[in-house]
Amino acid sequence: MKAVLISGSEAQLASLRVLVETEGHEVTNALQHHADTTLSTMIEPLDTDVLIVECTEAQQAQDIAAIDAFVATHTQVVVLLLSTQREAATLLAAMQAGVREVLSSPAIATELTAALRRVVLRKKLPPLKATRAKTISFLSCKGGSGATFLATNFADILAKDLGKKTAFLDLDLQCGDAAYYVSPGPNRSDITELARQIDRLDAKLLSASVLHIHNNFDMLSAPEDPESGYTMNATQLDRLLDVIEVNYDMVVLDLERLLGPVTIQALDRSDVVYLVMENLLPFVRSAKRLVTKLRSLGYDDSKIRVVVNRYEKNDTIDVAQIEKALGIKVTHTIRSSFQDVAQAINTGVSITAVNPHNSIVQVLRDMAHGYDTSHAPRTMSWINRFMGSNS
Ligand SMILES: Nc1ncnc2c1ncn2[C@@H]1O[C@H](COP(=O)(O)OP(=O)(O)OP(=O)(O)O)[C@@H](O)[C@H]1O
Ligand SMILES: [Mg+2]
Incomplete structure (x- = not known):
């Protein structure tokens, strides 16, 4: 209307x-x-x-x-x-x-x-955009698991292969550098600066504030100055997502591991959360702790997908053992691919640009195609959530 x-x-x-x-x-x-x-x-x-x-x-x-x-x-x-x-x-x-x-x-x-x-x-008029974007989060079980690399390239594939208008929010507010994974230049957007203007946020301001990675792929980067990261709060993120979800088809969030209020708000708003780990004992221990914490916060296992990155078959920890330890199925395994990944990261381009036949690209494509369906609007309106978060 x-x-x-x-x-x-x-x-x-x-x-x-x-x-x-x-x-x-x-x-x-x-x-x-x-x-x-x-x-x-x-x-x-x-x-x-x-x-x-x-x-x-x-x-x-x-x-x-x-x-x-x-x-x-x-x-x-x-x-x-x-x-x-x-x-x-x-x-x-x-x-x-x-x-x-x-x-x-x-x-x-x-x-x-x-x-x-x-x-x-x-x-009997439909709103201009009848559905909200799906929101997909990536959470690293332990530093260096590959969450940011996978999240940025997943978003790139959603935008390029599926033509989905995709917004990427770097919510690793103190250390986030996701913009450098898929763009060569310095950051030109700052999510905390936009959050400070939340009361006047509309589609126009949003469009002027994002970093346009390429056609269909926009990013709100973490601030360059880690101190600014502390200024953003959960209510600002909630309202930011309200506007973003009606202006994009897909929203990808890169989360920080510390489960503070902003991360919990992001998890709350996510349809799916990918936990990224490796098949090494320290990662399994951290993943187990994280899954226990997520369950205690009330998140259902059905929202969680386990991704084992840099997966190498070894005699000590295989997929079955990870599933047994976590009590959740592993949905994807991703091979290590040092050369192509290093080239992509060092030049600030996506892995599809370096080698579209790399096996990582294939797995990310499979993940992305899982969202290539139209979906029903959420059962709970944002406004109820907003009122709830303020009550
Ligand atoms: N499958 C892979 N093969 C080879 N290198 C990889 C792979 N996945 C990620 N990497 C590399 O591992 C390094 C760490 O990845 P990344 O920064 O994405 O981890 P992270 O989980 O986001 O870490 P943090 O918790 O610090 O945010 C990066 O240099 C990335 O390019
Ligand atoms: Mg990261």
Whole structure:
């Protein structure tokens, strides 16, 4: 649906935009209503599906009269009114003017979202983007397992082979250097800087803030300065993912091993978590500890996929023993390939660019093709999660 927003407050326009865009609708106009302008002159030329107007107590009667005249000639437009006044007389006057619903001002996220969904149902119009991206995380069981290398190349394949619009978030906030795995230049994006602007984040700001690795593949890098990594919090990540998930087909997260609030939020938002390990005893011990921790945090085993990287057959630890130790199936084994991987890493290009026939590419392709289906939207709306995280 196309939506136009009108409010006296710039800040309120920004938060309305996030709410409306997160529901998958397009904000064609966000207009600030100054005291010296009448609403009728602002709304008369508008072409939209839904008009969301926030009015002040002082202007309310005048605004409702303007809406009355507008609705008479724009019968296809649904008007939602945000007002601090919600007593019976106001509601009646608004309804008589053709307002579909009167909502609280300032907007309450759950209330506005529910109203928008009712409008969609009534109009039988799909949101512009009916589904949310799948979010896939990579978590290293022990330093150097290969999580970042696999995550970046998995994202590259999703974007190149499957044509999925893919966002990569480097959430290894103190040490992350994922951008260098697939791009030659220095980082040009910083996820913490964007997180600080979360209240005004929309599709436009997002697009201007990401590092465009190539067509379909965008990245939000970790900050160059590790100190900045501490400034990002779980709520910011939650809201960032709300916007990212409606603007991309797939989201790939590279997580840090320490299970702090941001990592837990990322795990919470992930559809699938790949645990990357090697078939060496220290990795098995760490993987076991990590799986125990994930279970104690309430994550179901069905969300976890175990990937054994640099897999070499040896007499002491094989796949069956890893599965027995963890109580989870190993879904992928990946061979060591020093030469091709070193060339890719040292030149800042993907492994497909170095050698598209490398066996690592084949495994990553198999992983990626597992997501080549359309998927249903999540059962729990982001807004419930957002309210939950703030309650
Ligand atoms: N299958 C492989 N064959 C050869 N080299 C590999 C393979 N997988 C990863 N590497 C190399 O191993 C090194 C460590 O990989 P990477 O940085 O991805 O690990 P990580 O798990 O992200 O580590 P950290 O926990 O420090 O973030 C890199 O130089 C990477 O290129
Ligand atoms: Mg890493």
